[in-house]
Amino acid sequence: MKKYFLNIKGDLLGGLTAGIVALPLALAFGVSSGLGPSAGLYGAIFLGFFAALFGGTPTQISGPTAPMTAVSMVVIAGIIGANNGSVEQALPYILMVFLLSGLFQITLGVLGFGKYIKYIPYPVVSGFMTAIGVIILITQCLPILGYEVKNDIQLIEQFKPLAEEHLLEKILVEETNEGLLVLENFEETIKRAKEIDQTTIYEEAQSLAKNNASGVIGTFKTLPRALGEINWIEVILALSTIFIIYGFKKITTAIPSTLVALFVVTGMAIILNVNYLPIQKIPSGFPQFQLGIFSKFSFFQIIPYIGTALTLALLGAIDSLLTSVVADNLTKTRHLPNKELIGQGIGNSIGSLFGGLPGAGATIRTVVNIQAGGKTPISGMVASLALLLILLVLSPLASQIPAAVLAGILVTVGIGVIDYKGLKALNKIPKTEILIMLVVLLLSVFWNLVYAVGIGLVLAALFFMKKMGDISNDDAKVISVTKEKAWKDEKLLSNLFLENVFIKHLNGPLFFGFTSDFINVSKQIPKEAKILIIRMDRVPYIDQSGLFALEDVLMELNEKNIVCFMVGIQSQPKLLMKSIGILNTLIPQEHTFESFKDCRSWIIKEDIFDTAEV
Numbered sequence: 006m007k008k009y010f011l012n013i014k015g016d017l018l019g020g021l022t023a024g025i026v027a028l029p030l031a032l033a034f035g036v037s038s039g040l041g042p043s044a045g046l047y048g049a050i051f052l053g054f055f056a057a058l059f060g061g062t063p064t065q066i067s068g069p070t071a072p073m074t075a076v077s078m079v080v081i082a083g084i085i086g087a088n089n090g091s092v093e094q095a096l097p098y099i100l101m102v103f104l105l106s107g108l109f110q111i112t113l114g115v116l117g118f119g120k121y122i123k124y125i126p127y128p129v130v131s132g133f134m135t136a137i138g139v140i141i142l143i144t145q146c147l148p149i150l151g152y153e154v155k156n157d158i159q160l161i162e163q164f165k166p167l168a169e170e171h172l173l174e175k176i177l178v179e180e181t182n183e184g185l186l187v188l189e190n191f192e193e194t195i196k197r198a199k200e201i202d203q204t205t206i207y208e209e210a211q212s213l214a215k216n217n218a219s220g221v222i223g224t225f226k227t228l229p230r231a232l233g234e235i236n237w238i239e240v241i242l243a244l245s246t247i248f249i250i251y252g253f254k255k256i257t258t259a260i261p262s263t264l265v266a267l268f269v270v271t272g273m274a275i276i277l278n279v280n281y282l283p284i285q286k287i288p289s290g291f292p293q294f295q296l297g298i299f300s301k302f303s304f305f306q307i308i309p310y311i312g313t314a315l316t317l318a319l320l321g322a323i324d325s326l327l328t329s330v331v332a333d334n335l336t337k338t339r340h341l342p343n344k345e346l347i348g349q350g351i352g353n354s355i356g357s358l359f360g361g362l363p364g365a366g367a368t369i370r371t372v373v374n375i376q377a378g379g380k381t382p383i384s385g386m387v388a389s390l391a392l393l394l395i396l397l398v399l400s401p402l403a404s405q406i407p408a409a410v411l412a413g414i415l416v417t418v419g420i421g422v423i424d425y426k427g428l429k430a431l432n433k434i435p436k437t438e439i440l441i442m443l444v445v446l447l448l449s450v451f452w453n454l455v456y457a458v459g460i461g462l463v464l465a466a467l468f469f470m471k472k473m474g475d476i477s478n479d480d481a482k483v484i485s486v487t488k489e490k491a492w493k494d495e496k497l498l499s500n501l502f503l504e505n506v507f508i509k510h511l512n513g514p515l516f517f518g519f520t521s522d523f524i525n526v527s528k529q530i531p532k533e534a535k536i537l538i539i540r541m542d543r544v545p546y547i548d549q550s551g552l553f554a555l556e557d558v559l560m561e562l563n564e565k566n567i568v569c570f571m572v573g574i575q576s577q578p579k580l581l582m583k584s585i586g587i588l589n590t591l592i593p594q595e596h597t598f599e600s601f602k603d604c605r606s607w608i609i610k611e612d613i614f615d616t617a618e619v
Contacts, residue, residue, distance in 0.1 A: 010297045012380045019379025020387025022261075023066045023370045027053070027388060028395060030367075030418070032284065033411040034069035034331075034401065038362055039081045039219070040092070040099070042284040042403070042411075045069050046396055050362030050389050052352035056366070058384025061341030062329040066370035066385050067352060069362045071422045072324055076317055076454050077103070077362055078144075080310065083217050090212030096360075097297040102317070102498035103309045103357035104298065109318035110350030114413040117395030118322075122462050125323060126469075128438040129461040131427030132445030136457070138452050141419030143221050144226060148412035149243040151236025151282060154215045160230065161210045164217070168209035172201050186564065197237030221450055238281055240410040246413030261373065263414055270410050281407040292359040294401040311490075316455045318350070321365040325349050328366035331342065336373050336520045344391025437468040470516075492540070492602045506608070507534040511544045515578070537562060538604060552581050559591040570596045572604050 018028050027049050035045020049068035088095035113119070147153075154160065176197045218227040220524045246266045253262035274281050320467040329340040345366075353363045374384050395403065432440055448457035451555050491498075495508065530537060547555070562569055571592055574582070582588045588597065598604040 007483055012378070013383065014386040015378025016381050016388055019064075019374040019377040020384040021391050022377040023374040023379065023384065024388035024391030024395075025264055026261045026373050027066065027068050027370050027392060028403075028416050029263050029411070030370075031068055031392065031604070032406065033418070034071070034074040034364075034412045034545050035362060036284055036408065036411050037141070037415055038069075038074050038078050039085070040096075040360070040362065041287075042406075043285075043287045043334065044362045044391060045074075046287065047359050048360075048364050050292070050392050050396070051356035051359055051361050052349070052450060053356050053389035053392070054352070054386050056345075056348045056352035057389070058348070058383070059344070059351050060345030060385075062325075062332050062366065062371075063338070063340075063344075063381050064332045064336055064371060064375050064379050064384065065325070065329060065340075065345070065366045066374050066388050067325070067349065067366050069364040069366055070367050071141060071418050072134065072137050072320055073317070073364050074162075075140050076313075076320055078140075079220070079454050080313055080317070082216070084310070086216050087517065090209070090216050097300075098307055098310070100295055100298045100357045100360060101359075102142075102314045102353055103363045105307075105314035106317035106321065107310065107350045107354030107357060108350070109315050110346050110353060112350075113318065113408060114343045114346030114348075114350060115324055115592045119326065119346050125461070126429070126441065126465040127463055128434075128441040129445055129458060130323070131424040132442040132461060133449060133454070133458055134422055134424045134444045135428065135442075136449030136454070138419045138421075138423035139222055139446070140454075141415055141422070143224050143450075145415050145419070146224055147218065147231050148408055149240060149416070150231040151409065152231035153228070153238030154218050154227075155211055157230060157234075161214050164210040164213040165206055166490070168206050168213055169201075169310060170208065171213070172209055180569070201326075202508075210387045213462070238279055239407070240280075242270055242274060242281060242407050242409035243413040243416070246274075246410045247416055262444050263417070267406065267410060267581075271406050273468065274282055274407050275405060277315075281409065283404060284406050284408050286404045287396070289400045291395065292361070292396075295358060295360050300356065311388075313455050314493060317363060319455045320458075321349055321353065321363060322346050324365035326366075328371050329366045331368055332366075332371050332375065335372065337378070356424060375395075381586065395421060434500045440467050441468070442604055446461065492601070495505075498605075500501075502605075506536045506538060507531060508538045510540045510542060514546040514548075515544050515555065516546070516548045530562075532569040534567070536568045536570065536608065538570045538572060538601070540572050540601070541575065541578060542601075544578055545575055547578040547581055552585060552587075554593065555582070556585065556587055559587060563591065565619055569598070570598065570604050570608070572601050573600050 023202035028046075028554065031045040031049035033045070033046070035042040038044060052067045052069075056065065060067070077447040080102055081095075084098045084102070085092055087097040088098070112529065135303075217223055249269055250262045253260075253265050293314075325345055326340075326342055329345055332338075333340055349365060356363065368387070374388065431442075441461055444464060445457050445461035446459060492510065502577075504554075559569055569592055571588075574588075574597060579588065588594070595607075598607065
C-alpha cells in the first residue's frame with residue numbers, strides 16, 4: 006500500500022485534472038440518457054472511485070462513456086415506455102438492469118472471461134462504434150435546435166385521445182388486480198374515470214409525446230416540427246460550444262477544450278442574461294440510496310431485460326479493457342483484465358444503487374490522467390472525489406448550464422467515436438466483413454443496439470465457419486494421390502500401391518462446418534481401391550459433429566469391406582476417438598500409425614494385396 010503514496014503529488018494532479026475533464030461529459034451523458042445530469046454525475050463518482058479501488062488498471066479513469074450511454078438510453082426509453090411513460094415508476098427497473106449488468110461483470114471477471122474479450126470480431130466493434138456516433142449526432146439535433154416536446158402544445162394535444170385510452174387502461178388493470186372489475190357493474194370504473202382531470206390527461210399526453218420523439222426514429226419524426234420552430238439562441242450556444250472545442254485545441258492542449266467551452270459559453274449566457282433552456286436541476290447533497298430497487302421491484306417485469314443487462318456488461322468489459330490496453334501502451338505496464346472486470350462490476354453495481362448511469366474505462370480521461378502525472382489507483386479515486394465535491398458545493402451553479410452546451414459537447418463526442426479507420430478500409434476488406442459492419446451499423450441506428458450486436462456476432466461466426474469449412478474442404482478434396490499434389494512422404498509410391506490404396510488428406514480442424522463434405526468420402530473412393538488411409542497429421546481439433554461424421558464414414562466403409570488406416574492422429578482427436586470407440590473398434594490399434602512411412606511398411610509387410618511391384 007505504501008507504494009501507492011510514492012507518487013501522491015502526481016496522482017493528486019492527475020486525478021483533479023481528470024475529474025474536471027469528466028464533469029461536462031458526465032453531465033452530458035446523463036442528459037442524453039434520459040435520466041438527467043445527476044445520473045451521469047453519480048455514475049462517474051461511484052464507478053470512478055470503486056473501479057479504481059478494486060480494478061486492475063492503476064491509471065484507469067472510469068465513468069459514463071458514449072457506447073454505454075447509448076445502450077443505456079435504449080434500456081431507459083424501453084422501460085419508461087413499458088411503465089406508461091413514468092420515469093418514477095420505471096426507475097427501480099432501470100436501476101435493477103444496471104445493477105445486474107454490474108453483477109454480470111463481476112461474474113465475468115471471477116470466471117476469467119477477461120482474456121476472451123479480444124475475440125470479438127473487429128467488424129462488429131467497428132459497426133457498433135460508428136452506430137454510437139451516428140445515434141449521438143442524430144439525437145442531439147432536437148436539443149441543438151432548441152426544441153422541447155413539453156413546449157409543443159399542438160403536438161401534445163394530438164396525443165390527448167391516446168392519453169385518455171392509456172389512463173382508462175390503467176384503471177381497468179388496477180380493478181382487475183383488485184378483483185373489482187365485473188362485467189355486470191362498471192360503477193367503480195366510471196367513478197374512477199370521473200376523477201381523471203384535464204391536468205392528468207395533459208401530463209399523460211405530454212409523456213406520450215416525449216416518448217414518441219425519443220431515439221433516432223422519434224427524432225426523424227419530430228425534426229420537421231423542430232425545423233419549423235428553430236430557437237436560434239440554442240443553435241448559437243451549441244455551435245459556439247463546438248467551435249471552441251475544436252478551435253481551442255489548435256491553441257493548446259494543456260487545458261481541456263471541452264471544459265473551456267463549458268465555462269466560456271455558460272458564463273457568457275449568464276452574463277448576457279440570455280433566455281436559454283437550462284439542464285435539469287441537479288439535486289444538492291450526497292446521492293440518495295435508491296430503496297425502490299428492492300421495495301418496488303417485480304422480478305417478472307425485469308426478465309425481458311436480463312439479456313440486455315448481459316449485453317451492457319459485455320460492452321462495458323470491451324470498452325474498459327480497450328482503454329486498459331491504451332493505458333498499458335502509455336505507461337509500459339500490463340493490466341490485470343479479470344481484476345479490472347471485477348472492479349468495473351463493483352463500481353457499476355454500487356453506482357446503480359445510488360441512481361448512477363453505468364459506464365466503463367474512459368480513454369480520454371485516462372490519457373489525461375496519465376499525462377498529468379497519475380500512476381496509481383489513487384488518481385482515479387481523487388477524480389471521483391473531485392466530482393463529489395463539485396456536486397456538494399456547486400450543484401446549484403451547475404444546474405444553470407445551458408442544455409445546448411451539453412448538446413454541443415455530445416456532438417463532438419459523437420464525431421470522435423465514429424470508427425474512421427474501419428470506414429476508410431471498406432474498399433480493402435472482404436465483402437463479408439463489410440456486410441457484418443453495415444448490418445450492425447444499420448440495425449443499431451434504426452432498430453436495437455443490443456440485437457444488432459447479437460446478430461453481428463452470429464453473422465461473423467457463420468461467415469468464419471463457412472470460410473474455415475471452405476478451406477478445409479479445398480485442402481481435403483482428394484480423389485487419389487495421382488490427381489493431386491502428393492505430400493512429401495508420398496512421392497515415391499508405386500503405381501500398384503496407388504491403384505489399390507486411396508489416401509484421404511485432411512487439412513485443418515474437422516468440425517461441423519466441414520462435415521457435410523467429409524461424409525462423402527466413401528463416394529470418392531475408386532472401385533478398385535481396397536484400402537483407405539486417412540491422413541490426420543494436420544488435424545489439431547475435432548468437434549462432436551466431426552467425430553460422429555467420421556464414425557458414420559468408417560462404419561459405411563466397413564460395410565463395403567474397405568480396410569481403413571489412420572496416420573498421425575494428434576492428442577485431442579485421439580482422446581475423443583477413443584471415447585466413442587472409433588479407435589480400437591472401427592479402427593484396430595494395429596491400423597493406427599505415427600507416420601505414413603510406418604503405415605506403408607506395415608501394408609507391404611502384411612501383403613494385403615500383391616506387393617511384388619511395390
